Amino acid sequence: xxxxxxxxxxxxxxxxxxxxxxxxxxxxxxxxxxxxxxxxxxxxxxxxxxxxxxxxxxxxxxxxxxxxxxxxxxxxxxxxxxxxxxxxxxxxxxxxxxxxxxxxxxxxxxxxxxxxxxxxxxxxxxxxxxxxxxxxxxxxxxxxxxxxxxxxxxxxxxxxxxxxxxxxxxxxxxxxxxxxxxxxxxxxxxxxxxxxxxxxxxxxxxxxxxxxxxxxxxxxxxxxxxxxxxxxxxxxxxxxxxxxxxxxxxxxxxxxxxxxxxxxxxxxxxxxxxxxxxxxxxxxxxxxxxxxxxxxxxxxxxxxxxxxxxxxxxxxxxxxx
Amino acid sequence: xxxxxxxxxxxxxxxxxxxxxxxxxxxxxxxxxxxxxxxxxxxxxxxxxxxxxxxxxxxxxxxxxxxxxxxxxxxxxxxxxxxxxxxxxxxxxxxxxxxxxxxxxxxxxxxxxxxxxxxxxxxxxxxxxxxxxxxxxxxxxxxxxxxxxxxxxxxxxxxxxxxxxxxxxxxxxxxxxxxxxxxxxxxxxxxxxxxxxxxxxxxxxxxxxxxxxxxxxxxxxxxxxxxxxxxxx
Numbered sequence: 001x002x003x004x005x006x007x008x009x010x011x012x013x014x015x016x017x018x019x020x021x022x023x024x025x026x027x028x029x030x031x032x033x034x035x036x037x038x039x040x041x042x043x044x045x046x047x048x049x050x051x052x053x054x055x056x057x058x059x060x061x062x063x064x065x066x067x068x069x070x071x072x073x074x075x076x077x078x079x080x081x082x083x084x085x086x087x088x089x090x091x092x093x094x095x096x097x098x099x100x101x102x103x104x105x106x107x108x109x110x111x112x113x114x115x116x117x118x119x120x121x122x123x124x125x126x127x128x129x130x131x132x133x134x135x136x137x138x139x140x141x142x143x144x145x146x147x148x149x150x151x152x153x154x155x156x157x158x159x160x161x162x163x164x165x166x167x168x169x170x171x172x173x174x175x176x177x178x179x180x181x182x183x184x185x186x187x188x189x190x191x192x193x194x195x196x197x198x199x200x201x202x203x204x205x206x207x208x209x210x211x212x213x214x215x216x217x218x219x220x221x222x223x224x225x226x227x228x229x230x231x232x233x234x235x236x237x238x239x240x241x242x243x244x245x246x247x248x249x250x251x252x253x254x255x256x257x258x259x260x261x262x263x264x265x266x267x268x269x270x271x272x273x274x275x276x277x278x279x280x281x282x283x284x285x286x287x288x289x290x291x292x293x294x295x296x297x298x299x300x301x302x303x304x305x306x307x308x309x310x311x312x313x314x315x316x317x318x319x320x321x
Numbered sequence: 322x323x324x325x326x327x328x329x330x331x332x333x334x335x336x337x338x339x340x341x342x343x344x345x346x347x348x349x350x351x352x353x354x355x356x357x358x359x360x361x362x363x364x365x366x367x368x369x370x371x372x373x374x375x376x377x378x379x380x381x382x383x384x385x386x387x388x389x390x391x392x393x394x395x396x397x398x399x400x401x402x403x404x405x406x407x408x409x410x411x412x413x414x415x416x417x418x419x420x421x422x423x424x425x426x427x428x429x430x431x432x433x434x435x436x437x438x439x440x441x442x443x444x445x446x447x448x449x450x451x452x453x454x455x456x457x458x459x460x461x462x463x464x465x466x467x468x469x470x471x472x473x474x475x476x477x478x479x480x481x482x483x484x485x486x487x488x489x490x491x492x493x494x495x496x497x498x499x500x501x502x503x504x505x506x507x508x509x510x511x512x513x514x515x516x517x518x519x520x521x522x523x524x525x526x527x528x529x530x531x532x533x534x535x536x537x538x539x540x541x542x543x544x545x546x547x548x549x550x551x552x553x554x
Contacts, residue, residue: 004378007381007384008377008381010384011377011380011381011383011384014383014384014386014387015383040373040374040377041377041380043374044374044377045374047370047371047374048371048374048375051367051371056363056367058370059366059367059368059370059371060363060366060367060370061370062369062370062371062373062374063365063366063367063368063369063370063373064366064370065370065373066348066369066370066373067348067352067366067369069344069348070342070344070345070347070348070349071345073342073344073345074341074342074344074345083393083394084394086399089393089394089395089396089398089399090396090399091396092394092395092396093395093396093397093399093400093403094396094400094403096395096396096400097400098400098404100392100395100396100397100400101397101400101401101445103388103391103392104388104389104392104397104444104445107385107388107440108432108435108436108440108441111432111434111435112432112435115432115434133378135434136378136381136434139381139384139385139434140381140384143384143385143387143388144384146385146388147387147388147391150388150391150392150395151391153395154391154392154394154395156391156394156395160390160391160394161387161388161390161391162387163390164386164387164389164390164391164393164394165386165387165388165389165390165391166390167390168386168389168390168393169383169386174342174343174344175343176380176383177344177380178343178344178347179376179379179380180373180376180377180379180380181344181347181348181373182347183372183376183379184347184351184369184372184373184376185329185333185347185348185350185351185372186372187368187371187372187375187376188329188351188354188355188365188368188369188372189326189329189330189351189354191358191368192326192329192354192355192357192358192360193322193323193326193358194326194327194329194330194354196322197322197323197324197326197327198327198330200322201324228330228333228334232493233493233496236496236497236500237496237500240500241500241504245504249506256501256506256508257508257512257513257515257516258516260497260498260500260501260508260513260516261486261494261497261513261514261515261516261517261520262516262517262520264486264493264496264497264517265482265483265486265517265520268482268483268486271478271482272475272478272479272482275337275343276333278343279379279382280438280478280481281478282343283382283438283439284438284442284443284474284477285471285474287438287439287442287443288438288442288443288447288470288471288473288474290467290470290471291467292467295467295468295470295471296471296474296475296478298471299468299471299472299474299475300475300478300479302531303475303479303524303527303528303531306527307483307520307523307524307527310520310523310527311520311523314519314520314523318516318519
C-alpha cells in the first residue's frame with residue numbers, strides 16, 4: 001500500500017542527491033542544509049512514533065535539526081544556476097513541440113485521478129493508496145510517473161533529473177523551507193497561548209453593543225491574525241471563539257453558517273497580504289526568480305483590499321438577515 | 322492570561338522589517354514564545370521538532386522539480402512561449418482570466434493540488450503570460466517581465482483561495498463545521514459552502530478587472546513613447 005511516508009522518503013532521497021551535488025561543487029553550507037533536511041524527512045515518522053510512545057528524545061533531536069537549518073539558512077547563496085544554453089533549448093523545443101506538454105500535464109491529471117478514484121483502486125483486496133493524505137500521495141506518484149515520461153520523451157540522460165531538479169531547488173534555496181518552519185511556528189504559537197492572548201486583547205478593546213463594531217472587529221481581526229500567523233485556518237478558531245461566537249452569534253443573533261464562511265474568506269484576504277504565508281507568496285517569488293521577494297504580495301494588495309471591503313459589507317448585510 | 326508569548330510575534334515583525342533571513346527569524350520567534358510561556362528547553366525542542374515533521378507535506382511540491390527541470394532543459398518554456406505566440410487573439414488578459422476561472426472551478430471540485438506555483442505557474446503559466454504580453458507590445462524589459470510573472474503567481478493564488486471554500490469536503494469548510502460542532506452548533510457542510518459563493522464571484526470579477534487594467538496600462542506605456550515620436554516628426 002502506498003502511504004504518504006513513501007513520498008517523504010522519496011523526497012529525502014532527492015534532498016540527499018542535492019546535498020551531494022552541492023558538496024562536489026564545494027558549496028558546503030548548501031550541502032549541509034539539504035543534508036540536515038533530508039535527515040528530518042527520512043526520520044520524521046520515527047520521531048512522531050517515538051513521541052507518540054512517550055519518548056521525547058528523537059523529537060528534541062529533530063528540534064535541534066530545525067535550529068541547525070535556521071543557522072545554516074543565512075549562509076546559503078541563492079541565485080540563478082547555469083542552465084543548458086538557450087539555443088540548444090530552442091532547437092529541442094522546435095523538435096519536440098507539444099510532446100513537452102505531455103509529462104507536465106501528467107502531474108495534474110494523475111493527481112486528480114488519484115484524488116477522485118484512488119479509494120477504489122485495489123489489487124487482490126489490498127488497496128493501492130492509504131486513505132490519509134491520499135491526494136498528496138497521488139501527487140508524489142504522479143511526479144515519479146511524469147519524470148519517467150519526461151525522460152522518455154526528451155531522451156535526456158537519467159542523471160539530468162537530479163541535476164536539473166537540484167538546479168531548481170538551489171534557485172529557491174531556503175525559501176523552499178519557509179512554509180514548513182512557519183507551520184512549525186504556528187504549532188508553537190498555538191501551544192504557548194499566543195492566539196488566546198491576541199483574542200483577549202481584541203475583545204477587550206471593542207464596544208460590544210454595536211453590531212457594526214463587532215463585525216469590523218471580527219473581520220479585521222481575522223485579517224490581522226492571518227497576516228501574523230500566515231494562515232487563516234489558525235486564525236479562525238481563535239477569532240471565532242473570542243469574538244464571533246460570544247458577541248456576534250450569541251449576543252447579536254448572527255447566522256453561524258454565513259459568519260463562518262465569510263469569516264474564513266476574510267482571513268484569506270489576509271493570506272494574500274503576508275510574507276508569513278510563504279508557500280503562496282514567497283516561494284513563487286523565488287521560483288519565478290523575482291528580484292523583489294515581496295513582488296507577488298505587491299501585485300495582490302489591490303485585489304485583497306477590494307475583496308476585504310466586499311466581504312465586510314456582505315458580512316454586515318447577510319449575517320443579520 | 323500570560324501575555325509574554327506575544328514577544329514571539331514581535332520577533333517576527335521586527336525580523337521581517339529588518340530583512341533578516343526569514344527562516345532564522347521564524348525559528349527564533351518560536352524559541353522566544355516557548356521561553357516566554359515558561360517551557361523548559363527540552364519541551365521547546367520537542368515541540369519544535371514534532372511541529373516541523375508533522376508539516377512535512379508542505380515541501381512535497383519539491384518532487385515536481387526534477388520533472389519540471391528535465392522538461393525545461395528540453396525547451397518547455399521556449400515551446401510554451403512559441404505556442405502562445407502562434408495563437409491569434411490570445412491576449413495576456415484572456416489567458417490569465419481563463420486560468421483564474423479554471424483554477425477556481427477546479428478548487429471548487431476539490432482539485433486544489435492539481436495546479437500550483439511549482440506544477441503549473443513556473444513551467445507553463447509564467448512563460449505563456451510573458452509571450453502573450455509580448456505579442457501586443459513587443460519585447461518586455463526586465464521590470465515589466467517581473468511584473469507579468471508576479472501577476473501570473475497572484476492569479477493562481479486568488480483562484481485557489483476563493484474557489485476552495487465552495488468545496489464541501491475540503492479543509493476550510495470542514496474546519497468551520499468542526500469548530501461549530503465543538504461548540505454545540507450543528508451545520509451541514511453544504512450550508513456553509515453555499516455562503517462562500519458570493520465572495521468567489523466577487524473575487525473573479527475584481528481580479529479579472531485588475532488583469533484587464535494591467536494589460537491596458539502596459540499598452541499605454543508602449544503607445545505613449547511611440548506617439549511622442551510621431552508628434553516630433
